Amino acid sequence: MMNADLIGYLAATLTTVSFFPQAVKTLRSRDTRSISLRMYLLFTTGVIFWSIYGWKVGDGPVLIANLITLVPAIIVLSTKILSYW
Numbered sequence: 868m869m870n871a872d873l874i875g876y877l878a879a880t881l882t883t884v885s886f887f888p889q890a891v892k893t894l895r896s897r898d899t900r901s902i903s904l905r906m907y908l909l910f911t912t913g914v915i916f917w918s919i920y921g922w923k924v925g926d927g928p929v930l931i932a933n934l935i936t937l938v939p940a941i942i943v944l945s946t947k948i949l950s951y952w
Contacts, residue, residue, distance in 0.1 A: 879932030890939035
């Protein structure tokens with residue numbers, strides 16, 4: 868039987884890695900027209916809260932995955948916000 872943390876790290880790796888291709892494409896093209904600002908605000912806020920949750924309950928997989936995801940999420944969100952100016 869697999870250790871619960873191992874399963875958590877595997878799940879965190881898959882979901883985090885799945886996010887990166889879209890983030891990289893957006894960052895390279897700087898095209899954010901197809902991204903909903905509301906959705907990305909909600910997503911990034913959710914990632915922040917998941918990070919806090921992972922830290923508070925001592926859940927390494929949740930904390931690490933969300934901290935890693937937070938970096939490109941903030942960059943893409945910033946790019947989207949800056950596209951309005």
